[in-house]
Amino acid sequence: MVQTPYAPVTANVHAALQRIGGRDALVRAWLHVDDAGALAAAKALDQSEPGPLHGVCVGVKDVIAVAGMPLTHNSPLFSGHVPSEDAPCVATLRAAGAVIIGKTDTTEFAAAGRNAASANPHDTARTPGGSSAGSAAAVADGHVPLALATQTGGSTIRPASFCGIHGFKPSWGLVSREGVKTYANSLDTVGWYARDLDMIDRVCDVYGLASAERFDSSRLRIGVFRTPWWDEMAPDGQAAFDSVSAAMARAGIETVEIAGLPEFAHLNDDHRAILFREGAAAFLALARARPDLLHADFHLRVDALATYSDARLREAHDRAAAARVGFERAIAGLDALLAPSAPGIAPLGRSPGEPRFNQPWTLLHAPVINLPLARGDAGMPIGVSLVAPRYDDRRLIAVAREVELRLAAASI
Amino acid sequence: MVQTPYAPVTANVHAALQRIGGRDALVRAWLHVDDAGALAAAKALDQSEPGPLHGVCVGVKDVIAVAGMPLTHNSPLFSGHVPSEDAPCVATLRAAGAVIIGKTDTTEFAAAGRNAASANPHDTARTPGGSSAGSAAAVADGHVPLALATQTGGSTIRPASFCGIHGFKPSWGLVSREGVKTYANSLDTVGWYARDLDMIDRVCDVYGLASAERFDSSRLRIGVFRTPWWDEMAPDGQAAFDSVSAAMARAGIETVEIAGLPEFAHLNDDHRAILFREGAAAFLALARARPDLLHADFHLRVDALATYSDARLREAHDRAAAARVGFERAIAGLDALLAPSAPGIAPLGRSPGEPRFNQPWTLLHAPVINLPLARGDAGMPIGVSLVAPRYDDRRLIAVAREVELRLAAASI
Numbered sequence: 001m002v003q004t005p006y007a008p009v010t011a012n013v014h015a016a017l018q019r020i021g022g023r024d025a026l027v028r029a030w031l032h033v034d035d036a037g038a039l040a041a042a043k044a045l046d047q048s049e050p051g052p053l054h055g056v057c058v059g060v061k062d063v064i065a066v067a068g069m070p071l072t073h074n075s076p077l078f079s080g081h082v083p084s085e086d087a088p089c090v091a092t093l094r095a096a097g098a099v100i101i102g103k104t105d106t107t108e109f110a111a112a113g114r115n116a117a118s119a120n121p122h123d124t125a126r127t128p129g130g131s132s133a134g135s136a137a138a139v140a141d142g143h144v145p146l147a148l149a150t151q152t153g154g155s156t157i158r159p160a161s162f163c164g165i166h167g168f169k170p171s172w173g174l175v176s177r178e179g180v181k182t183y184a185n186s187l188d189t190v191g192w193y194a195r196d197l198d199m200i201d202r203v204c205d206v207y208g209l210a211s212a213e214r215f216d217s218s219r220l221r222i223g224v225f226r227t228p229w230w231d232e233m234a235p236d237g238q239a240a241f242d243s244v245s246a247a248m249a250r251a252g253i254e255t256v257e258i259a260g261l262p263e264f265a266h267l268n269d270d271h272r273a274i275l276f277r278e279g280a281a282a283f284l285a286l287a288r289a290r291p292d293l294l295h296a297d298f299h300l301r302v303d304a305l306a307t308y309s310d311a312r313l314r315e316a317h318d319r320a321a322a323a324r325v326g327f328e329r330a331i332a333g334l335d336a337l338l339a340p341s342a343p344g345i346a347p348l349g350r351s352p353g354e355p356r357f358n359q360p361w362t363l364l365h366a367p368v369i370n371l372p373l374a375r376g377d378a379g380m381p382i383g384v385s386l387v388a389p390r391y392d393d394r395r396l397i398a399v400a401r402e403v404e405l406r407l408a409a410a411s412i
Numbered sequence: 413m414v415q416t417p418y419a420p421v422t423a424n425v426h427a428a429l430q431r432i433g434g435r436d437a438l439v440r441a442w443l444h445v446d447d448a449g450a451l452a453a454a455k456a457l458d459q460s461e462p463g464p465l466h467g468v469c470v471g472v473k474d475v476i477a478v479a480g481m482p483l484t485h486n487s488p489l490f491s492g493h494v495p496s497e498d499a500p501c502v503a504t505l506r507a508a509g510a511v512i513i514g515k516t517d518t519t520e521f522a523a524a525g526r527n528a529a530s531a532n533p534h535d536t537a538r539t540p541g542g543s544s545a546g547s548a549a550a551v552a553d554g555h556v557p558l559a560l561a562t563q564t565g566g567s568t569i570r571p572a573s574f575c576g577i578h579g580f581k582p583s584w585g586l587v588s589r590e591g592v593k594t595y596a597n598s599l600d601t602v603g604w605y606a607r608d609l610d611m612i613d614r615v616c617d618v619y620g621l622a623s624a625e626r627f628d629s630s631r632l633r634i635g636v637f638r639t640p641w642w643d644e645m646a647p648d649g650q651a652a653f654d655s656v657s658a659a660m661a662r663a664g665i666e667t668v669e670i671a672g673l674p675e676f677a678h679l680n681d682d683h684r685a686i687l688f689r690e691g692a693a694a695f696l697a698l699a700r701a702r703p704d705l706l707h708a709d710f711h712l713r714v715d716a717l718a719t720y721s722d723a724r725l726r727e728a729h730d731r732a733a734a735a736r737v738g739f740e741r742a743i744a745g746l747d748a749l750l751a752p753s754a755p756g757i758a759p760l761g762r763s764p765g766e767p768r769f770n771q772p773w774t775l776l777h778a779p780v781i782n783l784p785l786a787r788g789d790a791g792m793p794i795g796v797s798l799v800a801p802r803y804d805d806r807r808l809i810a811v812a813r814e815v816e817l818r819l820a821a822a823s824i
Contacts, residue, residue, distance in 0.1 A: 083497075088698070094701075178694065182590040284500065284504055284620050285504040288503070289504075305620070310622055314740075321729075321733030325730050389726075
C-alpha cells in the first residue's frame, strides 16, 4: 500500500476525488462533486471516534437532498436549488461517519423525462440503467464504495444488473424517504449500491433494520422463478440466468422451479395505475407553477385521472395488497426467490431500460438484492435478483452471502 | 362595507393581519406571521388575472415547508431552519392565487412531544385540539378563511370538532405531502380547515381531485355508526351526536343504524403498530444526530421494533388492507357514514385530546369531513364526522352540503 501524507479518512477521500477526476469526463456519473466539503468532513472524522461507516465515501442520487449541495432532480425547474438540510437517509449515513462526496446523475425526477448523461463503465456507449444511473456508474467504476439510489419501478435493481454491482432495494417503508423527490407514495423506496454484500448489510444496520434470524445455511432452498415475461428476454439474458441457476444447483443449493404465480397476472398493470395516479399528486404543483419547464412525461401523469379512474386506482391498491399476502404464502419455506433482474445486458444509448422484471417486487414491497453473477453478450454484466418476503431484508442478505460463498467455493 | 384605500387583495390581507394582531396574544395560533411577504404577494395579485383562490389568505401548519418562512415543527431541533422551497401543497395554493400569511403552531412534528401553545378561541383555557392546533384556531377565530393541516391519527378532524369549524381529511394519496414532515408513510395526509364547505370543495378542485358524480340528493341515506367506543364518550358528546342524528331524520334524511363493523376490532391496534414502526424510520436520523434534543416520545418510536415486530407490522398492514375492502362493502349503498369526531368537547389544558374516533378512518384511507353541527357542555362545539369510501371525496362534500342545507331548512 502506498503511504500518503494524509490521515486515513482524508487519504480515502483524496483517492475518491482523484479517481473521479481521472474518470468522470468519460463516465459522467456526477452532477456535483463537493471536494472542499468532503475534505473538511474527512478532516473532522480523522479526529473523532470512528462510527460504523467511518470514512466511507458516498455518492447521493440527485433526487435526494444534501445540505449545501445543488438538488436538481435533473430538471430545469430546480437548476438553482440548494437545500439547507440533509434528507434523513443522508443525515443517518453522516451520523455513522460516512463522507458525502457529491450528487450523482439521474433520470429526471427519478421517473421519466430527461435521461441521465451517465455512461456504463463497462462500455460507455451503453446506459448504466436508470433512474439511478450515476450512483450505479460511480460504484461500478470505483469512484466510491457506496451510493444512494431510489426505486419506484426498477430504478435500483436494473442499473445494478447492467453495471455488475450489488444493489439493494429494501422493503417499502423501512428507510425514511423524507427529503427524497416523491413520485409514488406506495412505491418509492431508498436503496443503495455497493461492491460487496458486507457494505449492503452494514448500511441496513445503520438504518436500523432488524437483524436476521439465524437460518440453517446448510439446507438452502431457492425458488427459481422465470416470470411470465421469460419469452421476451434476450437470448443472452436467458442463458445468463440459466447459468446462475445451474451453478447454484451444482453448488449444492436446492433449487425449486416455480411455475406461474397467479398474482403476477396483474402486478405490472396495477403498478402502472398506481404509479401514474400517485404521480399526478406528485407533479401537480410543478405543472401548475411552471408548465413550460415540466417535461411532457409529467404532464401525462398529472392528467392520469383520465386514463386511470378512481375505481381503477382502488382496484389496483386492493389487488396489490392481496397479492402481497398471496405471494408470501406461495414462497413460504423457500429461503429466497431467484428471478431475472433485467431482460438482458445494458442497451446502447442512454434510455434506462425495461423495468418489468423489477416493478412487481416494488409493488409487493418485497426486499430485492441484485447479485452480479453473470455475463451476457460482449462480456457485459447481467445480474440476478434474489427476493424475500417483506421485512426479511437482513435474512435475504445473509442468504445472498451464503449463495455467493457456495458459488465461489464450487467454482474453485 | 367599509371602503379601504387598498386594492381588494391587499385590503383582504390587511384585514387578516389586523385580526391576527388584535387576537393572537390570546389565541396563539401563529408561530410566524409574514406581514411583508403577504402584502407583497397581495400587491402582485391585485395586478394579475384572478385564479380560483384569488386573494384567499392561508395559514400553514408548521410541519409544512413554505419558502423563506421558518419551519420549526415545534421542535428545538429545527429552531433556525428556513426552507428555500414551498411544499407542493403550498405551491399549488399559491399558483391558484392564495396568499400565505404565515405558519401555525402544532404538536411537535405533528405527532407527540411538545404541545402547541394555541388556545381554543371558544374558551382559551381549553385546547383547540391537535396536532393541527394553530391552523384550527386561526380559522375558528376568523384570522384566515383557510388553513392547511395534516392528519396521521386524528390531527385534522378532532381540532375541527373542538373548534367548531369545517375540517377535511381527503383520501390518502390524493394530495402531495412532499415537503411535509413525515411521520408514517401509510397514514400521513394533508387536510384543511375552512368556515364553509364551498371553500373545502374549491381547494379539492385546486388539488385536482376528481369532480363528484351526480347523485340523487332527494333520497339521502346516511349510516349512523356509533363505533365500538361509544360507551367511553362523554355524556354531552353522546347527546350532541344523537341530536345531530335525530335532526337529520327530522329533516327527511334516511338514517340507518350501523351496528358493529367487524373491521373495527383491530383498526386502532393496527394503526398504532404501523404508526410506531413507520415512525421509527421517520425519526431515526434525528435520534442519531441529536439524541439530546429529540423528545423522549420519538425515541420510543425509534425503538418501536422491540414492541412491534416485523411479523406484527406485516399483520397490521395486511389486516388494514382487508379492512378497507370490507368496510367499503359494508357501506355500499349509503351516501355517507355519520360517526363521532371526538368523545366530547375540547378538554382543558393543551393536550391534543383522544384520537380513537379518527384513527380508523385514517388507516382506512377514507375521506372524512367534520361538520360543526352540535354543542356540548359550556356551549363548546362538538362536530360530527361524515365518512365515505376512498376517492369519493367530492361526492362526500356534496353529500355534506346537502345535509347542511336540509338541516338549515328543517330548523327554520
